[in-house]
Amino acid sequence: MDKVFTISEFLDGVNEGLTSYGGQLIGEVTSVVIRASAVYFNLKDSKENASLACFMWLRDLNMSGVELKEGLEVQVLGIPQIYKPTGRLNFQVKVVQLVGEGALKKAYLELKAKLEKEGVFDSKKKKEIPAYIKKIGVITSRDGAVIHDFLNNLGRYGYDTQLFNVHVEGLHALKDIRKALVHFAKTDVDVVVLIRGGGSLESFAAFNNEMLVREVSEYSKPLISGLGHDKDVPLVALASDLMTSTPTAVTSVINESWEQAAHLFENLKYELFRWGQDIISQKAEELYVYEKYLVEKSFAVRSYIQKIIDSVSEHFRLLKTKLDVQKQLLSQFERQIDAYDPRRVLKVGYSIVMSKEKVIKYISDVKKNDRIEIQVSDGSISAKVL
Amino acid sequence: MPHKKQEKENTSEHITHSLQKLQEIVTWFEHQKEVNLEEGLQKVKEGADLIKHSKARLKELDNAFKEVEKDLDESK
Secondary structure (H helix, E strand, O other): OOOOOOHHHHHHHHHHHHHHHOEEEEEEEEEEEEEOOEEEEEEEOOOOOOEEEEEEEHHHHHHHOOOOOOOOEEEEEEEEEEEOOOOEEEEEEEEEEEOOHHHHHHHHHHHHHHHHHHOOOOHHHOOOOOOOOOEEEEEEOOOOHHHHHHHHHOOOOOOEEEEEEOOOOOOOHHHHHHHHHHHHHOOOOOEEEEEEOOOOOOOOHHHHOHHHHHHHHOOOOOEEEEEOOOOOOOHHHHHOOEEEOOHHHHHHHHHHHHHHHHHHHHHHHHHHHHHHHHHHHHHHHHHHHHHHHHHHHHHHHHHHHHHHHHHHHHHHHHHHHHHHHHHHHHHHHHHHHHHHOHHHHHHHOOOEEEEOOEEOOOHHHOOOOOEEEEEEOOEEEEEEOO | OHHHHHHHHHHHHOHHHHHHHHHHHHHHHHOOOOOOHHHHHHHHHHHHHHHHHHHHHHHHHHHHHHHHHHHHHHHO
């Protein structure tokens, strides 16, 4: 405690300590003053005599999309700080949001009319949601039933799902959702999904923020909204490329093309099977006809071959008969010639005497000293006439 | 040898002709009132030669027929 601070050092230290007192306040707006790039206003309690000076950069006010007016009830997010030049305590507001259904409804209707007039919700601006989505960027709270319902209802088509965890209501929601949109704009996803469950108009304040609605309208990637609501459609939903009323309905949109493909595939499978059966039946019938034809032809060919064999056999038999006849003839000639053979008489003792290859029939056929051949049954004898 | 081969071919190819020749020899003998011994012997020798070759040829043909008969039986 011996250290002596300058005022500035002291206030820096106090301000650092005051950051832990940051939070959300609710109150009625009084005395609004806009100077250069900042707005100064007071918030007071409606029931008790308590007031707090507030400071807000205009850019934060614009981002909040609230037109500050005296008498408005608002909820703000910020931190207390001592403004060093004056030494006064201020509440530095980062986000401001309207409170009360009446005010919210009025602001909602005015903004809706304004944006409609500008064509922010025009169907011409809507990007086509691609078929066969694979990569999905999901913006929602990781707590609660919504993300589980969404994931449970996504079909098993091999999706690559990336979750960006955000506050889906309250004063942090706007900033979170904007960060998520920036993230997915730079990420390789086919579609971005913004989902949350139902709630009051007040809880949907971020989804009716003008800046966010404009950003969604101009977003670089196809965006599907699945924001549960009662009567008033969130303006972000109107600005999205495809609006559904529940997170589950978003899954139906994403699954649709895959389900159709699966159905088509099933039909094709059935058609292919039936087509295959038809072809097989047709070919089997053709085969039967061919088989029948071949069997007939086979009989015809066999019959033809048999005829040829029979014919050959017949000619063969005729030839063989002829051969037998010739054999018989030959035997007959052999016997006859044998019967006429003059040499047969040689066996009973007769001889044939030949000289100079002539048969000697008379004595005058030879003379003294002629050589003669005497043929007998088993050979011939050479002799000389004496 | 060429002479023998030619003779065989002639005999083989003309078995019908040989039979005709034999028939002529037989007819010649039948028409002789008195057989001239030299001529008769010549005819007998000629006939015996024709018979010898015709028998050989008929044997060959017989064997060939047996082969064909076997083939025909197998083809049925």
